[in-house]
Amino acid sequence: MMKSLLETKDLSKHFGGLKAVNKVNMKIYPGEILGLLGPNGAGKTVCFNLISGVYKPTSGIIEFEDTRTDGLAPYQVAAAGIGRTFQIVKPFGSLSVLENVLAARGISRYGSFLKIWRGWKTGSERKEAMSVLQKVGLAELADRKANLLPLGNLRRLEIARALIVGRKLLLLDESFSGLRHEEIARLERLIRNIRESGVTILLIEHNMRVAMNLCDRIIVLDHGRTIAEGDPESIQKDEKVIEAYLGGKGGTIAA
Amino acid sequence: MSSYLITVATIIAIYAIVVCGLNVIVGFAGQISLGHAAFFGIGAYASAILTTKAALSFWAALPLVILISGLIGLLLGLPSLRVKDDFLAITTIGINFIVEAVFLYIPFFGGALGIGGIPRILLFGVKMRGTAFFALCLVFLALVLLVCWWFTRSWGGLACFALREEEEAASSMGISPVRFKLLAFVLGTAMAGLGGALYAHYMRFLSATDFSFPLSITFLGMIVLGGMGTIWGPVLGALLLGVLPELFRPLVNYRMLFYTVILLLMIRFQPAGLLGENSIVRKVFSFRLLGERT
Numbered sequence: 001m002m003k004s005l006l007e008t009k010d011l012s013k014h015f016g017g018l019k020a021v022n023k024v025n026m027k028i029y030p031g032e033i034l035g036l037l038g039p040n041g042a043g044k045t046v047c048f049n050l051i052s053g054v055y056k057p058t059s060g061i062i063e064f065e066d067t068r069t070d071g072l073a074p075y076q077v078a079a080a081g082i083g084r085t086f087q088i089v090k091p092f093g094s095l096s097v098l099e100n101v102l103a104a105r106g107i108s109r110y111g112s113f114l115k116i117w118r119g120w121k122t123g124s125e126r127k128e129a130m131s132v133l134q135k136v137g138l139a140e141l142a143d144r145k146a147n148l149l150p151l152g153n154l155r156r157l158e159i160a161r162a163l164i165v166g167r168k169l170l171l172l173d174e175s176f177s178g179l180r181h182e183e184i185a186r187l188e189r190l191i192r193n194i195r196e197s198g199v200t201i202l203l204i205e206h207n208m209r210v211a212m213n214l215c216d217r218i219i220v221l222d223h224g225r226t227i228a229e230g231d232p233e234s235i236q237k238d239e240k241v242i243e244a245y246l247g248g249k250g251g252t253i254a255a
Numbered sequence: 256m257s258s259y260l261i262t263v264a265t266i267i268a269i270y271a272i273v274v275c276g277l278n279v280i281v282g283f284a285g286q287i288s289l290g291h292a293a294f295f296g297i298g299a300y301a302s303a304i305l306t307t308k309a310a311l312s313f314w315a316a317l318p319l320v321i322l323i324s325g326l327i328g329l330l331l332g333l334p335s336l337r338v339k340d341d342f343l344a345i346t347t348i349g350i351n352f353i354v355e356a357v358f359l360y361i362p363f364f365g366g367a368l369g370i371g372g373i374p375r376i377l378l379f380g381v382k383m384r385g386t387a388f389f390a391l392c393l394v395f396l397a398l399v400l401l402v403c404w405w406f407t408r409s410w411g412g413l414a415c416f417a418l419r420e421e422e423e424a425a426s427s428m429g430i431s432p433v434r435f436k437l438l439a440f441v442l443g444t445a446m447a448g449l450g451g452a453l454y455a456h457y458m459r460f461l462s463a464t465d466f467s468f469p470l471s472i473t474f475l476g477m478i479v480l481g482g483m484g485t486i487w488g489p490v491l492g493a494l495l496l497g498v499l500p501e502l503f504r505p506l507v508n509y510r511m512l513f514y515t516v517i518l519l520l521m522i523r524f525q526p527a528g529l530l531g532e533n534s535i536v537r538k539v540f541s542f543r544l545l546g547e548r549t
Contacts, residue, residue, distance in 0.1 A: 090423060091420075
C-alpha cells in the first residue's frame with residue numbers, strides 16, 4: 001500500500017455532549033483528489049478545522065508527512081504546507097486582489113523577525129503572485145479591491161491564496177457552492193490542473209455531480225462518523241449513504 | 256511666530272507622533288486601544304526619571320525610553336491580546352487607569368506632586384526651546400512617518416493588514432496573530448514613548464493626570480477624524496483636534512462634548528476619516544500624495 005500524505009487516527013471533536021467528529025480514520029494519498037461528503041451537520045467542516053488547526057481535537061491524532069500536526073496553531077499548519085479555503089469566503093476586503101495573494105505569499109517570511117522588514121511591493125514574490133492569479137483567471141482584476149468582487153471571483157481568490165500556502169495539500173471547503181453552471185465547469189478544470197501540478201486535494205462538496213466527476217475517492221461522514229469510503233461509483237450505490245442523505249427507512253433520524 | 260502659536264504647534268507635533276503610534280495599532284493592525292495615553296505617560300515619566308534621578312542627558316535616555324515604552328507595551332500587550340474587540344477596548348481602558356494610578360500613588364514617580372525640574376534638551380550645546388524645540392519635534396515626526404511608511408510597505412505590515420481584515424484567513428496563511436499584533440503594539444507604544452519624552456522635556460513638569468483616560472479618547476478621535484490606517488491621517492487629525500479647541504476658546508469647557516459631536520458626525524458621514532477611503536478630501540483632491548490606505 002502507498003504511503004499516506006495525511007492520516008487521522010480516531011480523530012474526535014466533541015462540543016459538550018455533541019460528538020461533531022467521532023473517531024474518524026482517514027488517509028489521504030499523495031496526488032489524489034479525495035472528496036469528503038455528508039449531509040449538513042455531518043462534521044465535514046469540523047474535520048477541516050481540526051486538520052488546519054482551528055480546533056484542537058478532543059482525542060485522536062493527525063499526522064502530516066509522518067509528523068504530528070494536531071495541537072499546532074493554524075499558522076503553523078499553514079507553514080507545514082497545508083492551504084485551505086473557507087466555506088464562507090474570507091477575503092481581505094480592503095486589500096487588492098494582488099495584495100490578498102501576496103499576503104499569502106509572505107508565508108516564507110512571517111516566521112523570521114528579520115525577513116518581515118523587506119518591502120512586498122517589489123521583488124520576485126510579486127511576479128509569483130501574478131502567475132498564480134493568471135492560473136486562477138484573476139490576473140486582469142489584480143488591482144481591484146477584493147470586497148468589490150462577485151462571489152465566483154472571491155472563490156477563485158480563496159483558491160489562489162490557498163494554493164500558494166498549500167504547496168503539498170489543499171483543503172477546499174465547498175468551493176463550488178453558489179457558482180453558476182459555467183463557473184463550475186471552469187473551476188473543475190482549474191482543480192484538475194492543480195492536481196496535475198502535484199498538489200494533493202481534499203475537498204468538501206455538496207454538489208453530487210461535481211463530487212462524482214472530480215474525486216478519485218470519497219469518504220462519507222454522517223453524525224461525525226465515517227459511514228462509507230470508496231470510489232465514486234460504489235459510494236453512489238451504498239445503502240448507508242442513500243439512507244443518510246434521504247432519511248432512514250424506519251424514521252431513525254427523527255428519533 | 257508668537258510663543259503662543261509655537262506652543263500650540265509644538266503640542267500638536269508631539270500629539271501627532273503619539274497618534275501615529277496609535278494608528279499602527281488601531282489603523283494598521285486593527286486592534287482597538289483606548290489606553291494609548293498610558294504609553295505616552297510611560298515615555299514621559301521614563302525620560303523624566305532618567306534625566307532627573309539618573310542624571311542622564313536627554314539623548315542618552317531617549318533610546319532607553321523608547322525601549323522601555325516598547326517593552327512595557329509588549330508586557331501589557333501579551334495579556335490584552337488574549338481578548339478581542341470590545342473586551343480589548345475595556346482592557347486597554349483598564350491599563351490606562353492602572354498606569355495613571357501607579358504614577359499617582361507610588362512615591363518614586365512623584366505621587367500627587369508629580370515630577371518637576373526636568374532639564375531642557377541640549378543639542379550641540381544649545382538649549383532647545385520655542386521654535387527650535389518645535390523644529391526638533393518636526394524632525395522626530397518626520398522620522399516616525401518614515402517608519403510608518405516603511406512599515407506599510409513591509410511584509411510585516413502586510414501581515415498586519417491581513418490580520419486587521421480577516422484574522423482567521425490570515426492565520427491560515429502562516430500569519431501568527433499574536434506575533435504580529437504584538438509587533439504592532441510594540442511599534443505603536445514605542446512611538447508613544449518617544450512623544451512622551453518630548454512632552455516631558457517641553458513641559459518640564461509632569462503630573463499623572465496629564466495622561467488620563469480622556470486623553471486616550473482624544474488620541475483615538477484624532478485618527479478617526481484624520482483617517483485610520485492612512486499615513487497622513489494621524490497628522491491631519493492631530494492638527495484639526497489641536498487647532499479647533501484653540502479657535503473655539505469659549506467652547507473649551509465643553510471640549511469633550513465637542514469631540515463627541517465631531518466623532519458622531521465622522522462616523523455618520525465619513526466613516527473612514529478625512530483621508531480614508533471614499534472620503535470627501537480624497538474625492539476633491541484625488542491625488543495620491545496623501546498616502547494610500549493599503
